[in-house]
Amino acid sequence: MEATAGDPVGRRGGRAAVAGGGLLLLLASLTLAVSAGAVPVPFATVWGVMLNKLSPGLVEETWSQGRAAIVWEIRFPRALLAMMVGAGLALVGASLQAVTRNPLADPHLLGISSGGAFGAILALLHTGLFLGLLTVPLLAFLGALGATAIVLGVSRFADATSADRLVLAGVAVSFIVMAAANVLIFLGDPRATHTVVFWMLGGLGLAQWGQLVYPLAILVCCGVWLILRAGDLNAMTVGDETASTLGIPVARFRLFVFVVGALITGVMVAFSGIIGFVGLMVPHVVRMVVGGDYRRVLPGSALVGAVFLLWADIAARKLMPPEDMPIGIVTGLAGGVFFIWLLGRRRPG
Amino acid sequence: MTGARLTVTDLSWSPRRGDDPLLHPTSFDLSPGRVLGVVGPNGAGKTTLLRLLYRFHRPARGEVRIDGDDIWALSARAAARRVAAVLQEQPSDFALTVREIVALGRTPHRRGLAGTAGAHDRDVIAAALDRLDLRHLTERHLGTLSGGERQRVMVARALAQEPRLLILDEPTNHLDIRHQLEVLDLIRRLPLTIVTSLHDLNLAAGVCDDVLLLRGGRPVGFGPPYRVLGESAVSEAFRVTARRERLSPSDTDHLTFHLHDERPRP
Numbered sequence: 001m002e003a004t005a006g007d008p009v010g011r012r013g014g015r016a017a018v019a020g021g022g023l024l025l026l027l028a029s030l031t032l033a034v035s036a037g038a039v040p041v042p043f044a045t046v047w048g049v050m051l052n053k054l055s056p057g058l059v060e061e062t063w064s065q066g067r068a069a070i071v072w073e074i075r076f077p078r079a080l081l082a083m084m085v086g087a088g089l090a091l092v093g094a095s096l097q098a099v100t101r102n103p104l105a106d107p108h109l110l111g112i113s114s115g116g117a118f119g120a121i122l123a124l125l126h127t128g129l130f131l132g133l134l135t136v137p138l139l140a141f142l143g144a145l146g147a148t149a150i151v152l153g154v155s156r157f158a159d160a161t162s163a164d165r166l167v168l169a170g171v172a173v174s175f176i177v178m179a180a181a182n183v184l185i186f187l188g189d190p191r192a193t194h195t196v197v198f199w200m201l202g203g204l205g206l207a208q209w210g211q212l213v214y215p216l217a218i219l220v221c222c223g224v225w226l227i228l229r230a231g232d233l234n235a236m237t238v239g240d241e242t243a244s245t246l247g248i249p250v251a252r253f254r255l256f257v258f259v260v261g262a263l264i265t266g267v268m269v270a271f272s273g274i275i276g277f278v279g280l281m282v283p284h285v286v287r288m289v290v291g292g293d294y295r296r297v298l299p300g301s302a303l304v305g306a307v308f309l310l311w312a313d314i315a316a317r318k319l320m321p322p323e324d325m326p327i328g329i330v331t332g333l334a335g336g337v338f339f340i341w342l343l344g345r346r347r348p349g
Numbered sequence: 350m351t352g353a354r355l356t357v358t359d360l361s362w363s364p365r366r367g368d369d370p371l372l373h374p375t376s377f378d379l380s381p382g383r384v385l386g387v388v389g390p391n392g393a394g395k396t397t398l399l400r401l402l403y404r405f406h407r408p409a410r411g412e413v414r415i416d417g418d419d420i421w422a423l424s425a426r427a428a429a430r431r432v433a434a435v436l437q438e439q440p441s442d443f444a445l446t447v448r449e450i451v452a453l454g455r456t457p458h459r460r461g462l463a464g465t466a467g468a469h470d471r472d473v474i475a476a477a478l479d480r481l482d483l484r485h486l487t488e489r490h491l492g493t494l495s496g497g498e499r500q501r502v503m504v505a506r507a508l509a510q511e512p513r514l515l516i517l518d519e520p521t522n523h524l525d526i527r528h529q530l531e532v533l534d535l536i537r538r539l540p541l542t543i544v545t546s547l548h549d550l551n552l553a554a555g556v557c558d559d560v561l562l563l564r565g566g567r568p569v570g571f572g573p574p575y576r577v578l579g580e581s582a583v584s585e586a587f588r589v590t591a592r593r594e595r596l597s598p599s600d601t602d603h604l605t606f607h608l609h610d611e612r613p614r615p
Contacts, residue, residue: 097443098443101442103442103443231453231456231459232456234445234449234453235453235456237440237442237443237445238440239438239439239440241400241403241405241434241436241438242434242436242438244403244404244405244425245403245404245432245434245436245516246429246456246510247424247426247427247429247430247456247457287443287444291444291445291490292443292444292445292446292449292490293446293449
């Protein structure tokens with residue numbers, strides 16, 4: 001990743017160390033997340049099972065078939081989903097913060113997650129899976145996109161195109177869409193509502209290998225696009241007019257970022273429910289370490305978001321065993337406290 | 350660095366079709382290297398005119414030509430390689446360093462998808478940092494700088510764009526006297542065509558080759574400051590009583606302003 005022009009070589013070396021350390025942390029967190037649970041699994045077994053799956057017979061099997069099934073069929077998909085959701089939401093948060101120029105922007109606060117939840121609930125309780133497995137993610141994406149369109153529409157209608165008022169419009173729309181989603185739950189089959197309410201609080205327990213390809217594909221495509229546009233995101237942090245004098249089609253670019261954000265958020269919500277505040281917190285933490293350049297903020301946010309959600313999931317499973325606490329409670333608690341701390345700080349950076 | 354010829358013909362703009370124009374048809378011609386000051390009371394259309402010049406507003410009528418090319422016939426990027434603007438907006442919440450902000454000026458010159466910086470980009474950025482005396486601040490965050498330093502960073506960013514026309518919106522706003530003078534001194538020395546809005550008429554008279562006086566969205570004078578900024582024109586535009594007085598040690602003209610006509614009557 002080439003940083004700004006004219007960096008001293010020493011700093012570039014420092015950045016390589018930060019990136020390497022981050023990847024190691026991710027690997028360690030993944031190992032711990034797979035190992036931890038109602039049945040603790042030794043780290044060596046975690047690695048052994050994984051290596052044998054990638055290349056059968058590489059490691060001598062010293063564990064039971066049952067252990068291997070727990071590790072491979074339940075815990076690995078769950079951990080990988082946690083990483084994808086964390087990385088995705090953090091990328092969306094970081095990008096929205098740039099294009100709205102508001103350090104408090106977050107897919108949850110802007111109503112995008114609520115829209116995704118609305119779409120997913122519609123599919124789960126009312127329409128049925130008429131498109132098969134893709135129904136929930138697709139409707140979640142359409143819901144997220146719809147909520148985004150309403151936010152942008154409201155901000156235009158209320159002449160609130162400035163960055164801070166856009167966020168206020170998002171909060172308002174978020175309340176309305178959430179109310180509509182609750183109506184859907186209220187009208188739905190009472191036997192199914194328990195599951196849906198539980199899912200809405202956020203959880204990774206339903207992860208399966210067969211479905212991971214959808215969030216992965218979305219995350220990779222959208223993530224690459226956002227990272228390629230990192231320079232434009234930098235320019236957007238200065239201001240709409242300045243970005244426009246730098247040759248960026250500001251309105252269109254912001255719209256694209258919102259659509260990409262709705263795509264990532266919708267799919268992540270479909271697979272994990274509403275997990276708030278990841279997109280708010282992670283980019284701030286990353287900026288403290290690597291600075292404000294989006295060429296570093298975006299990859300850093302993806303990595304730290306993945307690590308954060310792995311840890312949040314470990315906490316969710318450890319706090320009240322053998323129950324899985326909904327992970328949304330963990331991130332909501334951490335995020336709310338973080339939000340207050342952020343408000344108290346006068347000027348980040 | 351060289352300046353561009355700026356030709357503005359019958360330029361007008363209104364927020365929506367059918368609304369009263371915020372800028373009525375305005376025309377002027379600026380030779381390369383001239384400094385134009387846009388002056389007028391609040392709401393006179395200064396910002397609107399500047400936004401039309403830096404291609405943020407699309408004209409309702411008329412056109413803006415730079416070296417003969419209509420800026421709306423150019424792509425946004427191509428226009429950004431000719432026109433740079435220093436505006437009041439400043440990023441303070443995103444922890445960008447001075448060098449990173451100045452590097453943004455290379456945005457319209459980027460090639461390829463990822464837009465990696467080449468040796469030429471590095472040279473241009475270094476030159477811009479040197480010209481604005483920012484070398485010792487390159488790794489500082491913008492939020493930690495003083496108002497004058499930030500203004501210099503934004504000018505350096507605009508220069509890194511290698512423009513031929515530089516537009517400044519109230520560049521002396523919120524600056525103390527020394528920093529005001531520094532910014533004006535810089536404007537005078539840059540070999541670019543410059544359009545700047547200024548509140549202070551005496552500063553405008555001191556630094557500009559030409560002045561455009563706006564009032565209620567209409568141009569009411571264009572030309573050298575001593576011709577445009579006469580007592581009666583200024584009095585009428587700003588609804589004050591303006592007097593041109595001679596300062597004695599420096600022997601220069603200076604405008605003074607009064608709410609009521611306090612001139613001793615004969």
